[in-house]
Amino acid sequence: MNTTVMTPPRTLRERMVEDMDLRHLSRATQRNYLRDVERFATWLGRPPDTASGEDLRQFQLDQREAGLGGPTLNSIVSALRFFYTHTIDRPDLTRKLYRVKHPRSLPTVLSREEVTRMLGATTSLKHQAILSVAYGAGLRASEVSKLRVRDVDGERMLLRVECGKGGGHRNAMLPKDLLYLLRAWWKEGRDQGVMHRDGWLFPGQHYLKPICYRQIHRIAAEAARAAGITKRVGPHTLRHSFATHLLEDGIDIRIIQALLGHAKLNTTALYTQVATRTLRNVVSPLDKLAVLPAPRPQASPDG
Incomplete structure (x- = not known):
């Protein structure tokens, strides 16, 4: 007797999800790609x-x-390129897909004083630790949420990031004060019964699941509001501030690139446009010519 079980053919959506899983695309990227391919299918x-x-x-x-903007159009192109290249093996069709050039907006950056106020305005030790990791190590919100307790390397003063963008792995810096804060959170979490040695560093509503990105975004927005910061602030604002403040402190941009996990240097170079302290310290070549008249000394009040 033939006992072979016939499995139903996979749908295009299921095949695409498998292909994205194989390439370690983040859940957020997968949702966006599926949405954009479905948009095209609806149009078609x-x-x-x-x-x-x-x-x-x-x-x-x-x-x-x-009226779709450049970033949205480029997101659609990325999704369709993935679908036609990997899911149905028709890379020839991608020649008809064109990315749109668009001016890139400058990132919102907090001053050091604003970061201090924001971290001090959090409502719990857990929230303070989450935002401190985003700023102190320059991690993305998705990277913060996927940290496990074992990823904190106190001996080498490193955070192991094993779920970075595109599935990449890297080591992030672990400042001394951040290590002390994480140890305090570990003790409190253990007392609450939500922290385990093989578990998530920041558990969600259930300790077996990590905190979600949206919750981290709410934590950042609420802390900024409580600190009286009127800028539009999210967890990525802290990552932008981390990179900008390092650049202002004279850290080589290639080191910052490695710490952020950027694949391309020009992505990191964007921070040179918002590093105001660095710009103020640059001496214009005009000042070195000494051809303009020196400013006249002002008369003294009693003169």
Whole structure:
């Protein structure tokens, strides 16, 4: 008797999810890619694996005419490139996909005094530790949420980041004061019964699951509001501030690139445009020419 069990064919969506899992794409990236491919399929009116190059070209034109911005259009292009390259093995179609050049906005950066106020305005030791990791080690919110207790290396003063962007691994710095704070949180978490040696550094509502990105974003926004900061602040603002403050302190930009886990140096170089202390310390070549008249001394009040 033939006992072979026939498995149902996988849908395009299931195959795409498998391909994204194989390449360690983050859950947020997977959600965005699926959303953008579904957007194209809705526009197309039939399965996306039946599309032609001309369909892709016309879709981009229609989306631009609909008023979509450059970042959104580029996100769609990334999703479709992944789908046609990896899921249905039609990389030839990606020649019809074009990224849009757009001016990149400068990141919001907090002053050191604002960071101090924000960390002091948190409502619990756990929240203070979460935001301190984002600023003190320059981690993304997704990286903070996926830290495990074992990732804190107190001997080498490092944080092991094993779930970085694109599935990359790296070592982040662990400042001495941050280590003390994490030890205090470890003790409090153990007393509460939510911290375990093989568990998450920042458990969510259930100790077997990590805190989610949205909760970290709410923690950052509430702390900024409580500190009287009117800028739009999220957890990534602390990462931007970490990089900018290091640059202002004279740390080599390539070291900052490694600490942030940036693949390209030009991504890190963006912080040179917001490092105000560094800009103030640059001497203009005009000042070295000595051709302009020196400012006249002001008369004394009694003169």
